[in-house]
Amino acid sequence: MGLIDNINKLFDHRIRLGIMSILMVNDDVDFNRLKELLDVTDGNLASHTKTLENAEYIKIEKAFIGKKPNTKYFITPLGKQAFKKHIDALEDLIRNPK
Amino acid sequence: MGLIDNINKLFDHRIRLGIMSILMVNDDVDFNRLKELLDVTDGNLASHTKTLENAEYIKIEKAFIGKKPNTKYFITPLGKQAFKKHIDALEDLIRNPK
DNA sequence: TAAAGTACTTTGAAATTCAAAGTTAAAATA
DNA sequence: TATTTTAACTTTGAATTTCAAAGTACTTTA
Numbered sequence: 001m002g003l004i005d006n007i008n009k010l011f012d013h014r015i016r017l018g019i020m021s022i023l024m025v026n027d028d029v030d031f032n033r034l035k036e037l038l039d040v041t042d043g044n045l046a047s048h049t050k051t052l053e054n055a056e057y058i059k060i061e062k063a064f065i066g067k068k069p070n071t072k073y074f075i076t077p078l079g080k081q082a083f084k085k086h087i088d089a090l091e092d093l094i095r096n097p098k
Numbered sequence: 099m100g101l102i103d104n105i106n107k108l109f110d111h112r113i114r115l116g117i118m119s120i121l122m123v124n125d126d127v128d129f130n131r132l133k134e135l136l137d138v139t140d141g142n143l144a145s146h147t148k149t150l151e152n153a154e155y156i157k158i159e160k161a162f163i164g165k166k167p168n169t170k171y172f173i174t175p176l177g178k179q180a181f182k183k184h185i186d187a188l189e190d191l192i193r194n195p196k
Numbered sequence: 197t198a199a200a201g202t203a204c205t206t207t208g209a210a211a212t213t214c215a216a217a218g219t220t221a222a223a224a225t226a
Numbered sequence: 227t228a229t230t231t232t233a234a235c236t237t238t239g240a241a242t243t244t245c246a247a248a249g250t251a252c253t254t255t256a
């Protein structure tokens with residue numbers, strides 16, 4: 001087994017890493033806020049959130065705030081767990097690469 | 099400026115992350131040892147080391163050990179600096195994503 | 197009713213990744 | 227001496243990923 005096997009491929013990507021990091025510490029974040037924090041285009045953000053959603057690492061909630069449609073993202077328990085494991089693997093790799 | 103701008107794209111990739119982590123704590127590591135630690139194919143390892151070499155993050159040294167050719171990899175000061183910066187950005191992102 | 201905003205989905209091209217096969221040169225073996 | 231093996235790649239080509247831009251559907255505001 002290689003050293004990097006516990007590093008989650010889904011989190012190899014900076015944008016997805018950013019999304020997860022943000023969702024780890026914020027109960028909910030909406031589309032535009034994520035877009036602004038990460039400085040990405042709509043389509044790009046949408047495809048990365050979808051990737052994380054397919055893995056059931058995040059979930060989506062749509063609602064109207066006043067008159068405007070609003071989409072919020074949440075991290076799931078599975079996502080939280082996977083992310084923690086990834087961070088642990090990262091720390092391990094960096095501190096302990098034999 | 100987005101949250102993830104200080105994350106180095108070259109280190110997004112698990113194999114390159116692994117190579118750098120290993121070279122951060124080992125003065126020199128040879129091709130076969132890297133291959134074994136990371137559990138990758140020859141061609142795959144060669145292309146990732148080349149990517150890091152092109153960025154001048156690592157350097158190569160060829161010699162014969164006894165009768166056998168041997169290739170050693172080292173991290174450069176630039177690479178060390180870039181990697182530290184990346185790790186700091188990662189920590190920042192994870193602890194502080196606003 | 198026309199224009200603008202939200203949150204996408206689709207598209208298509210470019211970039212990246214990978215294993216496998218091929219290469220080169222030296223070393224060991226027969 | 228001829229053949230095989232080993233190290234460390236390079237090349238190839240296919241699959242996958244990434245991305246911005248364009249398109250979509252619905253809603254609100256002017």
